[in-house]
Amino acid sequence: MLASYMGKGQTFDEALADFAEAYADQNQRDHAALMRAVRADNVEAIHVE
Numbered sequence: 001m002l003a004s005y006m007g008k009g010q011t012f013d014e015a016l017a018d019f020a021e022a023y024a025d026q027n028q029r030d031h032a033a034l035m036r037a038v039r040a041d042n043v044e045a046i047h048v049e
Contacts, residue, residue, distance in 0.1 A: 006012045037043040 034043065038045045
């Protein structure tokens with residue numbers, strides 16, 4: 001049903017890829033900010049295996 005709605009073009013595929021890349025970039029920025037907060041003792045981190 002969704003495939004027929006979206007058609008055969010690349011618009012959705014490209015939008016999804018752009019979103020995934022932006023999400024990954026944001027995740028990296030968030031992790032870096034978390035690590036800075038941990039190193040500055042603003043956040044306590046507990047390592048669990």
